[in-house]
Amino acid sequence: MKLLQILVLLFLFLHELICIGSTLDPLVPSISASVFSPADSPISPIYTSMAALSPGIQLGLEDDHNHMDARKKMLIILIIVCTALAATILSLLCFWFYHRKFSHKSHRSARSKDAEKGLALAPFLNKFSSMKMVGKKGSVPLIDYKLLEKATDNFQDSNILGVGGFGCVYKAKLDDNLLVAVKKLNCESQDAEREFENEVDLLSKIQHPNIISLLGCSVSGDSRVIVYELMQNGCLETQLHGPSHGSALTWHMRMKIALDAARGLEYLHEHCSPAVIHRDLKSSNILLDSNFNAKLSDFGLALTDGTQNKNNIKLSGTLGYVAPEYLLDGKLTDKSDVYAFGVVLLELLLGRRPVEKLAPAQCQSIVTWAMPQLTDRSKLPNIVDPVVKDTMDVKHLYQVAAVAVLCVQPEPSYRPLITDVLHSLVPLVPVELGGTLRVAQAQVTPPAPPAGPPPATH
Template sequence: MNHPHISPKFIQLLTFSAFLALLPWDLAYADPPYSFCPNTSNYTDGDQFQKNLNDVLHFLTSNASASKFYDSSTGNGTDHVYGAHMCLNYITNETCRDCIATAAQDILQVCPNTREAVVWEEVCQLRYSNQNFFGQVNVTGNIGLDNQQNISQPEQFKSVVKETLNNLTTEASAFNLSAKLMYATGEAAFEDKTIYALVQCTRDLSGDGCNSCLQTAITDVLNCCYFSIGARLLSRSCYLRYELYSFYGDASKSPSSTNDQGASGGKKMRTIITLMVVSACFALVLFASFIYCLVKKKAIKRVREGISRQANTRSDAGFPRIDLASIQAATDNFSDSNKLGEGGFGPVYKGILSDGKEVAVKRLSCCSEQGSEEFTNEVLLIMRLQHKNLVKLLGFCIDGEEKLLVYEFMPNRSLDVFLFDRSRRAQMDWNKRVNIIGGIARGVLYLHEDSRLRIIHRDLKASNVLLDYDLNPKIADFGMARIFAGTEGEANTAKIAGTFGYMAPEYAMQGTYSIKSDVFSFGVLLIEIITGRRNVGFHRTKRAPSLVAFAWTLWNEGNHVLELMDPMLKEESCSPDEFLRYLHIGLLCVQEDANERPTMSSVVVMLKSDSTTTSLCQPQQPAFSVGRFTDHYETSSPGFLSVNDLSISNVGPR
């Protein structure tokens, strides 16, 4: 039998439809989409908000096959659009992609012309707003859906369900959960039945935020639906569901009638199972003709993916490819007037795409030592990383010798542009600097502990931190980053790549790098931010060849430490105690012994706490600077990528 014109999805639909016909009607929920359309201001067809919304929905749909959670934003002012999607973790990437594509269409129909909307499909949700909601818990507009069939002993059932959901909430929101998926499933016995439950939060939340959202969801669902044999709670920031059948994981465990009708119920169950088997056999026969083609197709796909990972990432993995002609038009054929700066990778250009969207285009230099390997590394890494303090990759292009990455445009360029320019630094008051430090810390923590991969950046510095419209930081440039597998803690390399002044001593001298190497770089960056001075190129006295060395000298002697404070901060309400606390944390991060440095999770806790310096452990001597020094630390117009940092790419360790 050969029916190549019959699609597998159509056969799956027939089989599932036949199965649904066998179920009692009181087991079926109302059909999705479920929606929440707040009564906010509307946009007009064709205006800038709608254009930005279409861009955000496109980005979310494009990235749905690469990540179960993704957020994106574009625009500015009243036309700024923030969006995010979440797929239930047990579904496949392909199902997630299809679900979000459906949600993107539905959200425009069920909430037309609104500046804020949420849509829930069967296994995913999609949300957008003109207000920044990333990382914020929102439980307004929660929707409870219950199965129409009631349980015989609702109070006892409610107690078991509550305990089960509370346990899963603790698991999903645990800060030290290795997978960091904000997701948990579990089972519990009730009489002769089994309760299956699932909870999940959007991954932009903290552990506390996830716990808060789910606790409210549990209260809401038990208030509205505790007497039902199954229910789900739809929230903007989290989701939960429980049933008397396995709706996740093992597909062989399918819905069944669970009413208390004795032998009649047993007969109905057997009838359902029998018809399911018949339907499954029928489906298998139809699928048989596709097996050879599908296997062959998948084999070819695996080969191509393997080649792309080793060569030039030819598979876009859900990220939109942008053709070379479009990029050339956007950058005026890479004209010097659009050039933002240049780094070890190559030049970076500002571009305006045909839809008016501003982008930054990183162009691989044909003679760069940091070549195809770094390009491949950056694409493969960034497509797996989703965090508000990491720069977003919007697309890429591979055309002959041209290899280009297209990022969201950061209007305020990089941190060094503001930090080491006297006039621009005046715009960075203490609160903005604290926000930047905290954002960088959270971004690095995500790389080390919260992402699905353990990643060491290896080149954290001021020029690799970009600033958005509101001076929020986004870590960029993952060309030097390395992935750690499992419980690995450190590695060695004979090729040292990074920037003098930010490199940890064990890495610069011995080629050993670990998460503590990034902690060292973060400490240097923190001290630079609060002092407004470069580490490399700081010549205060002969006894202090670097800013870190000078800071340690003053700290150790206990005299005149406050003279390190940026004079521009002294004119404001910057508390000396607060300055000293941040300096203390920075010195803890740059200690010479890597084992003495705190982890980034500890750093984030220290930054958030209101404790004084006396409650922190005393820092040990830092590693003083390695490498050469420039003769100045300020410039009037630095570029997009710092050209004053001395980068190295191939130094044999001692």
């Protein structure tokens, strides 16, 4: 900064000298023209004869001539000084550009070394060796792999919270007793590596209260690790279909979870640029914190709308949640997520899994089984999850069923936008839980979580 200020001052001084020189330079020819040019100011014979008779006039002409020579010498001196200053400024500029380039390289080199040694994560991981790893479109803290090994007791099975397609999710305790979820992926295959990079890249750019927060990642050999905030009440799938069979989820809590999921999905579809298609929305990827606030997770299969090549999209997803047009024709749009959301809504409403076995080689989807009964008001109350049966306003029950039916329509154009779904759910959720419905406080207080080990988070 000081060097730049010196350059500016020298430039201003040089500019002043040039201005002075420019005022002197035209002055000399103007004097010469007015005194000596016979064309512009002809000297009359009377004036010449008077000059010959009067030595004072001749002396004045000689003084003018000497004065003009002095100005010429001053102009020459100014030109020399200006040239010297210009050369000095040019040298300083060259030095400045070189200094900047060298400093930039040194900074990059230092940053590269920091990638190996790590910097401190602040504020929540301020005691860990880590760094800001700049990716293609975002940045994410890079955490020392050995610290994560220690935090998970070397990835002991007793710390497993859930199992995925490419690895497990572990509960980890970091410094200051900070609990986090650690997903360890075995990236021997290109698909696993691609999912890791895709999820880190997307979550590093996304911040929303209904989308899981990325805390950091780590790379070691074929292992890739992603660190998230810990969701104390695990995933929706475990809450609904695990040992408690949904007993911790009242009707209003279920509507709140549906609303939270819709808000997260609306953010992806309407507020991300370009829009993001989750592509693997399901109850196991909807996580619940200690207050049963829901957040979308697992973005390994997510795609940005408009960038995917529809001719070579690999069919991915989970049976029971995949939209028909994507399953049969490979057509993927935001309406594919809406279909999956409709299936989740049916899970909340009916307490049934998305696909159930009828025989060893025969399965039935919740959509196929429920559709005829969802549209029949006389049959609908009989298929509602017994845990919440007769605990809701019947009109609300019909409204939720109607929304679910629209979401799982076979034709994508018949399905609503997630924004419309969101607006339909808001009036069904109590004000205390984030909606606009006003009910007695006793009806909306979340139940205490069941005793026993915490459910899995993935």
